[in-house]
Amino acid sequence: MGDDVRKGSEQDGFGTRVVTEAAIELTGVSKQFGSRVAVDGLDLTIPRGSLYGFIGPNGSGKTTTIRMILRVLLPTRGHVKVLGTDQATAADDRTGYLPEERGLYRRMSVRDVLRFFARLKGMRQPDASIDRWLERLGLRDRADERVQNLSKGLAQKVQFAVAVVHDPVLVILDEPFSGLDPVSSDTLRETILELKRKGTTIVLSTHDMGTAERLCDSVMMMHQGKKVLDGSVEEVKTKEVRETVRVVFEGHAPSLAGLPQVAEIKDYGREKSLVLKPGQDPQALLAELARRGSLSKFEVSRPSLHEIFVNIAGDPGAAPVGAWQGASDA
Amino acid sequence: MLSVKALIVARREFLALVRTKAFVIGVVLAPALMSMAALLVPRGDTPGDGPREVALIDYSGHLATPLERAAAEAGLAVSTHSPEAFDDLARARLDGQVRDGSLAAVVVIGSHVVTGNDADAAAEVVLTVRNVASRSTLWLHRTLDDLVQLKRLEAAGIDSERARQILTAVELQVRLPESTGDYDPNVALKGAIAPLFTLMLVFLAIMSSAPYMLHSVIEEKQQRIAEVLLGSMSPFDLMAGKLLGSAGAGLTVVLVYAGMAFAGASHYGLGAVLSPSVLLLSLAHVLVALVMFGSLFLAAGAAATELKDAQGLMTPLTLIMIIPMMTLAELLGNPDGVLAVGLSLFPLTAPMILPVRLATTSVPAWQVVVSVLGTLLSTTVIVWAAGRIFRIGILSQGRAPRLSELLRWIRSS
Numbered sequence: 001m002g003d004d005v006r007k008g009s010e011q012d013g014f015g016t017r018v019v020t021e022a023a024i025e026l027t028g029v030s031k032q033f034g035s036r037v038a039v040d041g042l043d044l045t046i047p048r049g050s051l052y053g054f055i056g057p058n059g060s061g062k063t064t065t066i067r068m069i070l071r072v073l074l075p076t077r078g079h080v081k082v083l084g085t086d087q088a089t090a091a092d093d094r095t096g097y098l099p100e101e102r103g104l105y106r107r108m109s110v111r112d113v114l115r116f117f118a119r120l121k122g123m124r125q126p127d128a129s130i131d132r133w134l135e136r137l138g139l140r141d142r143a144d145e146r147v148q149n150l151s152k153g154l155a156q157k158v159q160f161a162v163a164v165v166h167d168p169v170l171v172i173l174d175e176p177f178s179g180l181d182p183v184s185s186d187t188l189r190e191t192i193l194e195l196k197r198k199g200t201t202i203v204l205s206t207h208d209m210g211t212a213e214r215l216c217d218s219v220m221m222m223h224q225g226k227k228v229l230d231g232s233v234e235e236v237k238t239k240e241v242r243e244t245v246r247v248v249f250e251g252h253a254p255s256l257a258g259l260p261q262v263a264e265i266k267d268y269g270r271e272k273s274l275v276l277k278p279g280q281d282p283q284a285l286l287a288e289l290a291r292r293g294s295l296s297k298f299e300v301s302r303p304s305l306h307e308i309f310v311n312i313a314g315d316p317g318a319a320p321v322g323a324w325q326g327a328s329d330a
Numbered sequence: 331m332l333s334v335k336a337l338i339v340a341r342r343e344f345l346a347l348v349r350t351k352a353f354v355i356g357v358v359l360a361p362a363l364m365s366m367a368a369l370l371v372p373r374g375d376t377p378g379d380g381p382r383e384v385a386l387i388d389y390s391g392h393l394a395t396p397l398e399r400a401a402a403e404a405g406l407a408v409s410t411h412s413p414e415a416f417d418d419l420a421r422a423r424l425d426g427q428v429r430d431g432s433l434a435a436v437v438v439i440g441s442h443v444v445t446g447n448d449a450d451a452a453a454e455v456v457l458t459v460r461n462v463a464s465r466s467t468l469w470l471h472r473t474l475d476d477l478v479q480l481k482r483l484e485a486a487g488i489d490s491e492r493a494r495q496i497l498t499a500v501e502l503q504v505r506l507p508e509s510t511g512d513y514d515p516n517v518a519l520k521g522a523i524a525p526l527f528t529l530m531l532v533f534l535a536i537m538s539s540a541p542y543m544l545h546s547v548i549e550e551k552q553q554r555i556a557e558v559l560l561g562s563m564s565p566f567d568l569m570a571g572k573l574l575g576s577a578g579a580g581l582t583v584v585l586v587y588a589g590m591a592f593a594g595a596s597h598y599g600l601g602a603v604l605s606p607s608v609l610l611l612s613l614a615h616v617l618v619a620l621v622m623f624g625s626l627f628l629a630a631g632a633a634a635t636e637l638k639d640a641q642g643l644m645t646p647l648t649l650i651m652i653i654p655m656m657t658l659a660e661l662l663g664n665p666d667g668v669l670a671v672g673l674s675l676f677p678l679t680a681p682m683i684l685p686v687r688l689a690t691t692s693v694p695a696w697q698v699v700v701s702v703l704g705t706l707l708s709t710t711v712i713v714w715a716a717g718r719i720f721r722i723g724i725l726s727q728g729r730a731p732r733l734s735e736l737l738r739w740i741r742s743s
Contacts, residue, residue, distance in 0.1 A: 070561040072725065095561065103558040105549075107346070119338050120562040162558065 022081075023048045023170050023201035024069055029078030031064050038064040040225040042078070046203065046218075048169075051196050053216035054205040055229075055309060060222040062205050063100065066172055069203070070097055083170055093122040096168035098159050100175045100205070106148035110139060110158050113147060114165050121166035133161040136191065138184075152179035160188060164195065171195060174205045189215065209306035219305065223312055237302045244307060245274045245282055247289060248297035255292070261285045266307075271297070273307070335563040336571035343575025347542050348582060356538050357586050380466055381434040383407045385424050387416045389441040389454075392481045393474075397437075400473050406434065406466070428458055434466045435459045437474070444481045525662070525686035527591060528612040529654060531584050532619045532682045536651060539580035539620065540627040543572060544640050547631030547724070556724045565721035569628055577620040584616050611685055619681040622709045623647070629716035632723030633739075639730035647678075654682045665691040674701050677708035715740045 024046040031039040039061040046052045054062045067073040068080050071092070079086060083094055104113055111130060118126030134140045137157045147155060156179050163171055176192070177185050192215065196202055206212050212219055213233055221229035229236055242263065248271050256265055256272060261280040266273040276282065282300045289295055303311075332340075347353055384401060386408050388394045398408045411420065416438075427433040440446075440454025455474055459467045476497065483493035550556040559568055588609060626647055634640035654661065654673065661670045665687045674683040674693070680701045687693050722739045723731070731739070 067557070067725075070557075072557060072560040093562070097558055097561040099554050099557045101554040103554040103556075105342075105346070105555060106553065116338070116342055117558065117562070120335055120559070 022046060023050070023083060024203070025079075025081040026065070026068075027079040027081075029065075029068060029075045029080060031061075031068060031073060032076040037225050039068070039075075039222075042222075042227055044220055044227065044230065046201065048201050049196070049199045050217045051192070051202045051204060051215060053212035053219035053233075054203060054222065055207070055209065055212050055219055055305070056222035057207075057309075061225040062222055063174065065222070066097075066174060066203070066205060069172065070095060092170075093166065094169040096121075096163035096166065096171040098163040098171075098173045098176055100178070102155050102159055104147045104155060104159060104162070107146055109144050109146055110134070110150070111143045113158065114161055117162045118165045121168075123166050126165060129165050129167065130161075133165050137161055137187065153181055153184050156180055157184065157188070160191070164191075168200065170201045170203070172203045172205070175207065176204065177206070177208065177211060209304065209309050213305040221309065221312065228312055229308070233305065236305070236308065242278060242303065243276045243280075243282060244301055244303045245276065245285060246297065246299045246301065247272050247274065247295060250294040250296045253293065256289075259285065259288060261288070275303070275307075332570055332574065333563070333567050336567040336574065339559075339563070339568060339571025340574035340578065343543075343546065343572050344578045346546070347539065347576060347579040350542065353538065353542075353579065353583075356534075357583055361587065361590055380464060381431055383409060383432070384434050384466075384470065385427070385436045386410045386439070387413055387437070388439045389413045390439050390443045390445070391441075392444045392485075393439050393477055396477050396481070397473070400477065404469060404473075406469075425458060428460055431460070434464075435470055437470065439474075443478055444485050524608045525689040526658075527588075527608065528615055528685035528689075529658070529682050531588060531612050532616050533651065533655065534587060535580040535584045535616045535620055536623045538583040539576040540623050542579070543576045543624060543627045544631040544644065545637070546572065546576075547628055547720075548634060548637055548640060551632070551635060551724060551727075560724065565724060566717055568724070569625075569717055569720045572628060573621065573624045576624055577617070580620045580624075581616065584613070588612070608689075611688070615681040615685055618705055618709055622678070622681070622705075622712055623651070625709075625713045625716035629719040629723070632720040633726070633736060634723075634730050635727055636730075643730070650678050651682075654679055654686075661686055662690060671697065675704065677705045680705045718742070 022045045024044065026042050026044040029039060029042045029044075030037065042061075042065060044065075054065065056062050064073065068075050069082055071080075071082070082092060085092070105116075108116070111134075114130045114133070115126055118130065123129065131140075134143050137160065139154065139157055139161065142150065142154060147158065150158065156176070160173075160176060163173065173192070176188060180188060189211075192202060192204070204212065204216060216233060218232045219229065219236060220227055253270075253272065256262070256274070259265075259274070261276055261282075261284055262274045263277045264275040266275075274285070276285065286295075286298055289298070348357075382405065384406055386394060386397060388397075388410065394408070394410050398410070401408045411424075421436075424433065424436045428436055436458040438456040438458075440456075443454045446454070455478070457467070457470060457474075459470075461467060479497055480490070480493050483496060484490055488496070550559065556568075563571075592609070627644065630640050630643040630647075634643060657669060657673075660667065661673070661683065664670060670683065670687055673679040674687050675697065684693075684698070684701045684705075688698075718740045719736055722742070
């Protein structure tokens with residue numbers, strides 16, 4: 001990644017915008033628990049003001065990486081620098097964190113929970129900010145209700161408010177859309193984009209590739225503790241040389257066995273996704289498929305992040321870094 | 331030095347604890363119930379409730395009249411049966427009445443109880459009762475004992491007035507070597523109540539706050555609140571805040587109970603029993619115990635993932651806390667014995683036992699020094715080790731760690 005994206009800007013104490021370093025820089029970071037290596041030699045630079053996606057299967061090392069960024073865990077090896085400081089023992093009040101599982105006191109009221117965490121993050125008079133976020137997230141009527149009485153979706157909104165109530169510079173969101181209905185998801189997505197427009201750096205850890213693809217500027221995929229993809233969404237997709245053809249047949253789909261151009265077939269029901277072998281001509285495939293049945297859809301596309309994710313995560317022998325390396329490491 | 335964040339956590343912990351039903355019950359309802367129970371307990375020298383009639387078969391011919399008189403004063407009626415008519419059938423009928431609750435007791439007094447010699451005579455009073463520990467049984471036992479002794483003296487030629495004088499209980503006037511001036515009737519109470527008071531306060535303080543800490547830490551682990559907290563503050567600040575908050579709640583309990591005890595003692599003219607020095611000494615021991623046991627409970631909560639794991643870790647500690655209560659009679663009766671000395675030197679029991687010994691005996695100076703220094707040093711080490719376990723344990727999931735793992739956590743930098 002070039003210097004132009006490594007640097008961002010932030011207002012100093014005199015209101016002057018000054019050029020600063022990347023929001024997060026990890027250099028050769030590893031974390032070992034006993035004999036198990038959770039994160040292995042991770043290098044990562046996240047520019048200020050970006051919306052960065054962490055993707056990868058369960059147990060790939062995303063949460064451990066997030067915990068090291070938050071200074072909740074110390075790396076076994078390597079260097080972690082967050083918002084320009086590498087003091088390993090100090091939690092930073094300029095960060096906000098939404099964990100994957102709910103982290104709220106169940107017997108406290110919504111307002112009290114927000115007030116408690118806002119004060120922990122150094123806010124002396126948090127009430128105005130709390131009211132603003134309650135209003136923004138549609139929680140004003142629930143302010144005095146106990147957390148344990150809220151639905152999963154509402155509790156998730158409260159958790160999000162906890163992460164942002166102190167107006168952080170860096171927000172780390174681990175599966176923020178989990179448990180939300182479509183309307184609440186839209187509200188949250190808009191809110192995240194609002195934060196980004198204000199210059200907040202956002203790290204979004206998610207299993208939902210569609211969300212990562214739509215929202216994030218860049219993504220980093222982890223697998224078995226190592227980084228296997230890193231770069232802007234477009235760069236990552238461009239690097240995937242194999243083309244995918246999506247087809248839908250009218251009526252009963254014919255057998256697709258024995259297609260010489262196809263490396264892999266994924267059956268989604270009516271729609272089939274055919275991954276072409278390198279160098280194969282989609283037109284030749286079209287002719288072959290038209291011979292076998294009546295097509296109602298034939299669409300040549302780059303693979304989605306979901307397909308790239310499944311390709312890597314679904315392959316237990318997937319080679320890290322080299323084969324799937326994105327632009328930032330090129 | 332405690333950080334502002336630790337104080338914010340302490341405030342939350344304190345408020346969360348004092349708002350629990352268990353705390354309110356412990357602070358308000360339990361003392362109220364105890365006071366009511368104390369008021370409802372009848373005086374010790376009365377036969378209590380239950381059947382009011384006693385059947386008497388007096389072969390000696392000496393005891394029917396005095397027993398009837400004493401029973402009448404105590405609100406009991408004595409029905410005297412002729413010994414000649416007391417056959418197996420009559421015995422069975424009276425036993426049946428005791429069994430169905432219409433008679434409090436059947437008293438059979440042998441012919442030689444008063445005039446006979448040796449053990450044969452002593453064994454000649456037979457009491458048939460349904461409840462061997464009931465107040466009426468105890469009253470009969472005590473009254474018959476007094477009456478038989480009185481009648482024996484009269485039978486020996488001593489007139490009844492003189493006999494009563496002989497049998498009058500000795501009124502001991504207990505004083506301490508440092509006592510000056512007039513006799514202080516409260517001195518025995520001071521010797522017994524002051525150490526008990528401290529012991530109870532330490533026990534109450536720990537039991538009303540430390541178990542809550544265990545639950546609180548486990549909730550923070552299970553609900554993943556710990557991750558969010560540690561994203562905002564250091565583990566040391568988090569632990570210090572929790573310790574401070576729960577210690578504050580424990581002290582609240584102590585102050586409420588101490589205040590009530592003082593008010594109660596003053597009401598009965600015994601205010602001097604709980605002197606300011608006793609209160610201060612108790613408070614100091616309570617504080618040390620709260621920090622020491624609080625740290626241990628916090629570390630156990632952090633090391634465990636489930637409440638049952640934590641309870642397994644806490645069982646030895648709970649047993650240690652109960653030892654002074656279980657051995658109280660021995661501690662008070664023999665404050666210089668091996669048990670009392672050993673427990674007053676063992677850091678986990680010293681805050682409860684040293685005040686007991688200080689109030690009941692002259693503790694050698696070296697034992698006081700070893701006990702106090704040992705307790706303070708142990709508390710420091712415990713807080714340090716608990717902090718290390720807390721730092722790692724608060725984020726750990728899965729099965730509870732083995733002892734070897736806990737030691738590794740403590741050693742790790």
